[in-house]
Each structure stands twice: as C-alpha cells, then as structure tokens.
Amino acid sequence: MKRDVFFISDRTGITAENLGASLLTQFPNIQFNRTNIPFVTNEKAAQAAVLAIRQSKKNGVEPIVFSTLTDMATQTIIKGSCAHVFDLFGTFVEPLEEALGTESSHKAGRMHGIGDTNAYDKRVHALNFTLGHDDGLSLRNLNDADIVLIGVSRCGKTPTCLYLAMQYSLKAANYPLIQDDLVGSTLPKSLDSCRGKLYGLTIEAEQLSRIRKERRPTGEYSTLSRCQWEIARAEKLFIEEQIPFIDTTTVSIEEMAAIARRDMKLR
Amino acid sequence: MKRDVFFISDRTGITAENLGASLLTQFPNIQFNRTNIPFVTNEKAAQAAVLAIRQSKKNGVEPIVFSTLTDMATQTIIKGSCAHVFDLFGTFVEPLEEALGTESSHKAGRMHGIGDTNAYDKRVHALNFTLGHDDGLSLRNLNDADIVLIGVSRCGKTPTCLYLAMQYSLKAANYPLIQDDLVGSTLPKSLDSCRGKLYGLTIEAEQLSRIRKERRPTGEYSTLSRCQWEIARAEKLFIEEQIPFIDTTTVSIEEMAAIARRDMKLR
Numbered sequence: 001m002k003r004d005v006f007f008i009s010d011r012t013g014i015t016a017e018n019l020g021a022s023l024l025t026q027f028p029n030i031q032f033n034r035t036n037i038p039f040v041t042n043e044k045a046a047q048a049a050v051l052a053i054r055q056s057k058k059n060g061v062e063p064i065v066f067s068t069l070t071d072m073a074t075q076t077i078i079k080g081s082c083a084h085v086f087d088l089f090g091t092f093v094e095p096l097e098e099a100l101g102t103e104s105s106h107k108a109g110r111m112h113g114i115g116d117t118n119a120y121d122k123r124v125h126a127l128n129f130t131l132g133h134d135d136g137l138s139l140r141n142l143n144d145a146d147i148v149l150i151g152v153s154r155c156g157k158t159p160t161c162l163y164l165a166m167q168y169s170l171k172a173a174n175y176p177l178i179q180d181d182l183v184g185s186t187l188p189k190s191l192d193s194c195r196g197k198l199y200g201l202t203i204e205a206e207q208l209s210r211i212r213k214e215r216r217p218t219g220e221y222s223t224l225s226r227c228q229w230e231i232a233r234a235e236k237l238f239i240e241e242q243i244p245f246i247d248t249t250t251v252s253i254e255e256m257a258a259i260a261r262r263d264m265k266l267r
Numbered sequence: 268m269k270r271d272v273f274f275i276s277d278r279t280g281i282t283a284e285n286l287g288a289s290l291l292t293q294f295p296n297i298q299f300n301r302t303n304i305p306f307v308t309n310e311k312a313a314q315a316a317v318l319a320i321r322q323s324k325k326n327g328v329e330p331i332v333f334s335t336l337t338d339m340a341t342q343t344i345i346k347g348s349c350a351h352v353f354d355l356f357g358t359f360v361e362p363l364e365e366a367l368g369t370e371s372s373h374k375a376g377r378m379h380g381i382g383d384t385n386a387y388d389k390r391v392h393a394l395n396f397t398l399g400h401d402d403g404l405s406l407r408n409l410n411d412a413d414i415v416l417i418g419v420s421r422c423g424k425t426p427t428c429l430y431l432a433m434q435y436s437l438k439a440a441n442y443p444l445i446q447d448d449l450v451g452s453t454l455p456k457s458l459d460s461c462r463g464k465l466y467g468l469t470i471e472a473e474q475l476s477r478i479r480k481e482r483r484p485t486g487e488y489s490t491l492s493r494c495q496w497e498i499a500r501a502e503k504l505f506i507e508e509q510i511p512f513i514d515t516t517t518v519s520i521e522e523m524a525a526i527a528r529r530d531m532k533l534r
Contacts, residue, residue, distance in 0.1 A: 003367070012525035014434065015285045019335070022282065023359055026337075026371035038525050064366060070289070084366040092290055092353050099331060099351040100270070104293035121481075123520070127426050131401070159394050162429055166520070167281065214388075253390070253433070258279035258305050 002033040004056040004063035008049055008078055013038035019088055020066035046077040053081045123169040130165040133173035134158055142173055143193040147264055149174040151201035152230045154211050156248040163257040170266055182233040187241055199260050200238040200245025205231050207249050269300040271323040271330035275316055275345055277337060280305035286355055287333035313344040320348045390436040397432040400440035401425055409440055410460040414531055416441040418468035419497045421478050423515040430524040437533055449500040454508055466527050467505040467512025472498050474516050
C-alpha cells in the first residue's frame, strides 16, 4: 500500500515539495501517494487540510506531513493533526534567532513573493528576450545576452534558456548549429559579437536520435549516423574554439541551467 | 555590515536558496550577502566551500550556512567549518526513518535529477506545446491544452504559461483578448473547443499602463484610460462567461501558476 504524504504551505508549496521529495528519495522501497495543499493562509484553510489528513488516517496508516507554514497559529493546527508532521520552516527559526542574535518577525515568509517591482520587471524582460532569441530567431542585440547557448538541433537549448530566464532572470539566447556551420567547422560570423558568452551543449547520439524520431520519425534528420556526425562536428568546434560545453544526456533542465550559470560566472 | 550567508548543496542549490531565503525574510532588519555553492558532490568540493566560509570569518562575524547536502562525509566537512550550519536535509532524515519504520538509503538525493526519461519527455513536450501556443500563435490542437490562459495584452499570460509547463509539465496555451473580442463582449469562436480549460488573468490598470509604456512609450495602447477600458471589458467577459480569473497585480509568476493549477484542479 502506498503511504500518503501531504505537502502543506502558505504559498505555492514548491519548496515543501522539492525538499520533501528529496527526503523521500532516501526511501526507495516505499511508494508514496503525494498531495500538495498550497495557500494555507488562514485557520479555515488549515482546518480543511486537517480534514484531508484525517481522511487519510482512516486507511490505518499514519500519513507523513511536510509543512513550510510560517504562521504559528496555522502550524499549530497542522501539528495537532498527525503524529508525523515535519516542520521544514519552524525547525530552523529559533536556532537562526540565536545565530543572528535577534528575534524573528514571525511574519509569513515571502518565498516567491513578487518582491520589488524591479526584480519582477527584470525577470519578465529576461523571459521576453529569451523568447525573442530562441533558436536563432533573431540575431539582433545578441550582444545584450548574458549567455548564448549553441548546439545541434534538439539537444536541450530551449528549455535550458527558458529556465535560466525564469529562475535567474538571465537573458539567454540560443543558436542552433546547422549544416553549414558543421561542415565548415567554423563559428557563424553572426556570433562574433557574443564570442565570450557562448556556451555549448552536447548529447549522446542515441538519445538525440530518439528525441528527433519523436518529432520526425522518418528521414535522415533522426538517423543515428546523422546524429553521430553532427555531434562529432559540434564537439570538435567547441574544442577548437575553446567554448565551454556540457553533455546534457543525463542532466535535468535545472542542473544544466545551474551548471552553465556557474561555468560562465553569471550572478 | 552585511552578514555573509552560504547556500551549499550537491545539486543546483535551488531548494537551499528558496528555503534559506524564506527563513531570512524573518529577519528584515539584517542585510545579507548571499553566496550559492552548488554541486558540492565530493570532499574536494566540500573543502573548497570550507575555504570560502573561512575567508568570510575573517570579517570577524560568523557567517550563516544553509546546507542541503545529502552525503554524510561532505556534510561533516561543512559542519566543522562554522558554528552556524543549518542542515536543511539531514535534520529530518532520522525522524523520517522513525516515522517510516525503515532505514534510509543514505544516497544522494535526486532533487532535480532527470529521473525517468518519460517525465523529462513530458516536460519538454509541455514546453514545446506552450511555446507553439503562445499569444494565440497557433489555434491548432488547442483542445490538447491542459489550460488556456486568456487576458488583455501584457497581463502576465506568457510567463505564467511557461512556468506551468516548466514546473508542472502542463500544456499551457494562451490567447490575448483583442479589440474585437472586447468590443463584442463575446468569446472568440476559436476558443469553443477549449471552453472548460479557460482561465482568466486580470491586472490593475495603473500597473498595466506602466508595463505597456516600457514597450511603447507613446500611443493609445499604453494610456491609463485605454488600459482601464480593456480591463473592465475583459473582467465583464470573464464574469458573464463564468470563467475563473485572478488579479496578477501583486502575485509572483510562481504563485499565479500554482493558483491557476489549484483552481483548475490540474495535477
């Protein structure tokens, strides 16, 4: 039987889900049935969450509850609902008060709050720039980019760019290496203006072929031999031109973005 | 003087940064200087992080360290570096072992690991669908969408769609309400096929005008009166057509996505 797990938060629940999910991977032999209850911002919402938890108890097994609630009143209600409430937030408030030598404000955290308008604007600007410079769509203002990802078609450039913009507010352009670039083994002239911002992505040929076949099942584009040739030429280009690059084959979108950001020393 | 804070993790550091940042908002009177050290996957990387922490100590104030390290050897190294190490992960492993009645695997967590290929493919499909159905770009296969956001130009549809796709692997289309839709106060025929998937966004006129002015400083498009008229018509349409909607004015992209997902009962 699957063990019920609840993620309870006063905002989106993303942090509770991420940290909770990571903790649960430590128990690979147990199957979990997850429920996310976000926006528990008042006592009424907390009582509704308690109802769901109590309902789960009727299965005879005590559920697991991860909470990132910052408000003490709602957290107290949730704590009373179940023997296994993990308070991912409150656990650290008191020791942090001691470390900082001051009392906390006990206000609801603003984990993903809109914060200041400037930060919001910067993020949306980054997303718009990224959308406008996807797949070599526009080469205008390429030197305004914070980073320019290059690589063969379908190696993961677009999702990585979008994540860089969404998470880190970076203007991330991307440029696909096409036949002409690969045959000549030289960088396209249009990339001259952003030479120091280039970051390469590569991928294993088998995976690339599989991904391309989903898009175009027939034709040379998705054959293994074609993928092998393109990847070999692209990697040769990266090495000759001293462009840093990573293999995306077993790496998540979040990780590609974080690695690229670290390698390019972007803050 | 700003207090130094380090976020240390064996993956991207996003969870450490999110939870740590939320905890720090409890101390609004202190200014923090944040450093993210991701991918601490071995003892050498841990030693490098310790060096950075020791360097900070030279300022005379003990820094704060948030860690989501899952490996005990590296975590032990970090713990020895500073008096204020907050172990966001390990703190919960033992109580969780007790709650689940079994030992943990003590393996590195896969917080953002690529996981299974299916989940990765689903996510990239969702992103591609979302990119292809941005701003009413394509009305083909609109009934394949999981959700269709509608609203006036520049009210936040595109970032919200991208986040829905990135975080929740949802196929999120969006459709801008234009002059013809707003004058007639009727839904465009092309949305008939996805009637039950419509979700409205609205925004305060002042903010919309400010956002539009950045794009087009002059002309009617960005005037306050134009924005007021468009928003009033759009909200009237949402109410008459019984389309659920939210005001995005003070809401972050993450929150808009989480609220829309909850309201539309999408999992």
